[in-house]
Amino acid sequence: MTRIILDNFLRRWRMWTLLCLLFAAAGLVLASERDIRISAVVMWISICTTGMDWSFGWVRVLRSLPFTAGQIGRVYWWLTVCAPTLLFAVFSAVGILIARLAATHGETLGTWLQMFIAPGPQDKFLGLWLETVLAGGLLSGSFFWFVSVAVWASVLTRPGKTRRESFLRQFAACAFVIALVAGIYFLCKSSISSTDKLVVAYFFGFVFSVLGWIRAKRLFIESSFRPDIARAGLTRGKSEPRPGYGGALYLIVRFCVFYLGIVALVIALVIGAYGIAVRVDHGAHWSDIVSPGLGELQFWIFLMCLIQTMIMGTHLKFLRSLPLTSKQLAATILCVAILPVLIIGGLWSSFFLIEPGFLSAVSILKFCLLNLAPVCALTTGVIWYNEKHFRRITGVILAWNVSLVPIIYQMATASRGGLPIWIIIAIPVVSVFMAWLTINRLLERNDMTYRLKWEMLGHRP
Amino acid sequence: MSANAIEFHGLIKTYPTFQLGPLDLTVPRGAIYGLIGPNGAGKTTAIDMIFGMGRNDAGTINVLGLDHIRDEVALKRRAAYVSPELNFRLWGRVGKAIRFVRGFYPDWDDVYCGKLMKAFHLGDDERISTLSFGAKTKLSLLLALSRRPEILILDEPTTGLDAISKQQVFSELLQAVEGGERTVLISSHNLSDIERFADHIGMIKNGKLLLEGRTDEIVDRFRFAEFFTENGTVISSRDGLVILRRDEKRWHALVDQRSETEEWLRGHGAKEISLTRVTLEDLFVALAKPEEAI
Numbered sequence: 224m225t226r227i228i229l230d231n232f233l234r235r236w237r238m239w240t241l242l243c244l245l246f247a248a249a250g251l252v253l254a255s256e257r258d259i260r261i262s263a264v265v266m267w268i269s270i271c272t273t274g275m276d277w278s279f280g281w282v283r284v285l286r287s288l289p290f291t292a293g294q295i296g297r298v299y300w301w302l303t304v305c306a307p308t309l310l311f312a313v314f315s316a317v318g319i320l321i322a323r324l325a326a327t328h329g330e331t332l333g334t335w336l337q338m339f340i341a342p343g344p345q346d347k348f349l350g351l352w353l354e355t356v357l358a359g360g361l362l363s364g365s366f367f368w369f370v371s372v373a374v375w376a377s378v379l380t381r382p383g384k385t386r387r388e389s390f391l392r393q394f395a396a397c398a399f400v401i402a403l404v405a406g407i408y409f410l411c412k413s414s415i416s417s418t419d420k421l422v423v424a425y426f427f428g429f430v431f432s433v434l435g436w437i438r439a440k441r442l443f444i445e446s447s448f449r450p451d452i453a454r455a456g457l458t459r460g461k462s463e464p465r466p467g468y469g470g471a472l473y474l475i476v477r478f479c480v481f482y483l484g485i486v487a488l489v490i491a492l493v494i495g496a497y498g499i500a501v502r503v504d505h506g507a508h509w510s511d512i513v514s515p516g517l518g519e520l521q522f523w524i525f526l527m528c529l530i531q532t533m534i535m536g537t538h539l540k541f542l543r544s545l546p547l548t549s550k551q552l553a554a555t556i557l558c559v560a561i562l563p564v565l566i567i568g569g570l571w572s573s574f575f576l577i578e579p580g581f582l583s584a585v586s587i588l589k590f591c592l593l594n595l596a597p598v599c600a601l602t603t604g605v606i607w608y609n610e611k612h613f614r615r616i617t618g619v620i621l622a623w624n625v626s627l628v629p630i631i632y633q634m635a636t637a638s639r640g641g642l643p644i645w646i647i648i649a650i651p652v653v654s655v656f657m658a659w660l661t662i663n664r665l666l667e668r669n670d671m672t673y674r675l676k677w678e679m680l681g682h683r684p
Numbered sequence: 685m686s687a688n689a690i691e692f693h694g695l696i697k698t699y700p701t702f703q704l705g706p707l708d709l710t711v712p713r714g715a716i717y718g719l720i721g722p723n724g725a726g727k728t729t730a731i732d733m734i735f736g737m738g739r740n741d742a743g744t745i746n747v748l749g750l751d752h753i754r755d756e757v758a759l760k761r762r763a764a765y766v767s768p769e770l771n772f773r774l775w776g777r778v779g780k781a782i783r784f785v786r787g788f789y790p791d792w793d794d795v796y797c798g799k800l801m802k803a804f805h806l807g808d809d810e811r812i813s814t815l816s817f818g819a820k821t822k823l824s825l826l827l828a829l830s831r832r833p834e835i836l837i838l839d840e841p842t843t844g845l846d847a848i849s850k851q852q853v854f855s856e857l858l859q860a861v862e863g864g865e866r867t868v869l870i871s872s873h874n875l876s877d878i879e880r881f882a883d884h885i886g887m888i889k890n891g892k893l894l895l896e897g898r899t900d901e902i903v904d905r906f907r908f909a910e911f912f913t914e915n916g917t918v919i920s921s922r923d924g925l926v927i928l929r930r931d932e933k934r935w936h937a938l939v940d941q942r943s944e945t946e947e948w949l950r951g952h953g954a955k956e957i958s959l960t961r962v963t964l965e966d967l968f969v970a971l972a973k974p975e976e977a978i
Contacts, residue, residue: 469787
């Protein structure tokens with residue numbers, strides 16, 4: 224077991240180093256912004272990255288080693304929950320300390336020490352640190368349980384024997400999401416005291432973490448499950464092709480509907496859970512209620528773009544064998560990523576055009592147009608594939624961060640007019656053109672684009 | 685109109701540790717052409733290049749007289765690609781994948797598609813993720829055959845198929861090429877299948893074409909030779925002769941009958957030369973074996 228853990232640390236030392244830096248950065252931010260969402264985002268990134276081996280077929284390799292399912296499941300739990308939590312505890316402390324040190328620069332050592340060790344209010348180091356670590360650990364444990372329960376493993380990848388069973392599974396997943404929304408609503412409700420909320424959140428976090436630990440073994444068994452077995456040689460449905468249009472348009476429409484569906488659901492959830500709970504009580508305007516959705520949208524646009532392009536990236540060999548030129552295929556891939564952003568931007572600004580008015584609508588539209596640059600960077604990055612994983616991933620993250628600069632600048636200077644309109648139009652136009660050229664070249668010249676990548680989503684040959 | 689369906693002329697693709705080519709390969713129209721070679725020989729690279737997955741550094745590829753770069757779309761309309769590496773999960777269900785692919789081909793044959801779905805036991809409502817590896821290959825073949833392509837290019841199509849499924853796949857392939865209008869290029873490690881079904885073969889090793897021609901002629905051209913020499917006689921591999929094994933005075937070799945090697949061996953002290961027929965697999969093992977192992 225220790226060998227498996229050590230192997231992971233040695234193989235993925237760069238990833239662990241980056242995570243440590245991320246934890247320290249989170250500590251820096253948490254020192255001034257005491258927001259549990261920072262811990263949530265950090266731990267979510269952590270579980271996604273540490274869980275990568277799971278989708279690379281690691282689980283099937285481990286199955287052949289002389290360990291029980293329980294042992295392997297718990298090693299996985301250790302690597303995705305326990306190790307990141309411990310590192311989070313250490314490096315967030317470093318981050319908080321650095322922030323404190325910077326804040327108290329020039330003050331006497333005695334004053335600083337007093338701030339550091341003084342008991343009492345939570346804004347002193349120990350209180351803040353304990354709260355951060357506890358929240359981080361419980362969130363990590365809960366995320367593990369959430370993933371293991373598993374919308375992914377049980378509901379989506381494992382089909383039901385009948386359509387009814389599949390429907391029931393999906394219904395159960397929806398019910399779970401609704402319960403989650405209800406939980407967020409509860410946490411946002413202003414009439415409940417923050418101490419009560421914290422106690423309830425920690426209680427559920429603890430329960431979910433324990434459930435995650437218990438489910439670790441089951442998760443391993445389910446991940447080793449080959450869905451082929453479920454087929455049992457029976458043919459389902461008619462043995463004749465379905466009517467309807469096909470081709471590249473079908474692909475674009477299908478992706479857009481999926482993308483828009485998810486984003487619409489998120490907007491509905493945010494407005495439902497956050498907006499109503501926080502704003503309606505105070506009799507706010509409806510545009511104030513939907514505004515928080517805009518911030519959340521940003522995250523979901525990138526996440527969906529990443530997921531969609533990754534899925535598409537695993538099918539490039541097949542797509543390239545179809546009668547499309549590399550230019551057409553590059554355009555199709557970009558359309559799939561860009562169109563939903565434009566549709567969402569259009570709809571969102573239309574709402575704001577009705578109320579509060581033209582200026583707000585233009586502001587939203589600018590925001591969505593600037594979003595196209597990071598979406599293009601992300602899409603190109605996912606299609607780009609070579610054997611130098613670390614260099615590639617670092618390059619993509621850097622390009623993505625650079626492409627985010629105009630949005631950040633626009634948000635920071637919106638009250639003073641922000642970027643000139645010609646720049647706001649030029650940035651997406653240039654980004655889309657550059658992305659199209661690059662993807663076209665990758666499809667045309669780089670045969671690595673078509674190889675190996677299908678392993679990324681845990682496809683098992 | 686060219687008499688050949690596929691022509692590779694001086695094709696070169698260079699990687700840091702491997703070079704494919706210069707490769708000159710000719711697939712006659714109406715043939716079932718088996719492309720064989722050891723792992724990493726460059727078969728998939730060569731096939732992928734037909735469909736524009738990577739760009740050749742030099743040389744040309746012509747398919748039905750169409751250039752693989754200039755006439756990319758026209759070529760892909762007339763040629764179909766089947767490989768276990770093709771992934772269809774994106775479409776969720778068999779029916780949706782069929783619907784998607786059909787949109788690209790005006791000549792798509794719905795009736796034939798339905799027939800193939802029955803033959804391959806594939807239902808339109810079936811989830812692609814639940815299909816076995818063999819069933820996925822069948823789906824890939826169904827999507828390729830239903831468009832009635834003039835050329836069918838198959839990369840390891842029988843991987844993961846049981847004997848019955850393999851029989852089924854080849855029977856459909858043979859039906860598809862009936863009449864001699866369609867051409868099949870098939871890359872496979874299953875040499876007994878290639879020997880049975882392919883009328884032409886090409887063998888690649890380390891990115892170079894070793895042999896090409898009609899299967900029966902090639903198999904007939906080579907013989908296993910067993911002979912004896914006096915102690916101390918040294919005979920090494922040369923053009924038309926591959927030394928396979930030596931047990932003191934007794935030698936085992938592969939002989940190309942076109943190269944008058946038998947006379948050459950006698951001239952170098954070989955006695956009691958006996959020749960026996962080879963199978964394609966024997967020939968492959970003898971030629972594809974790394975030289976240092978002989």
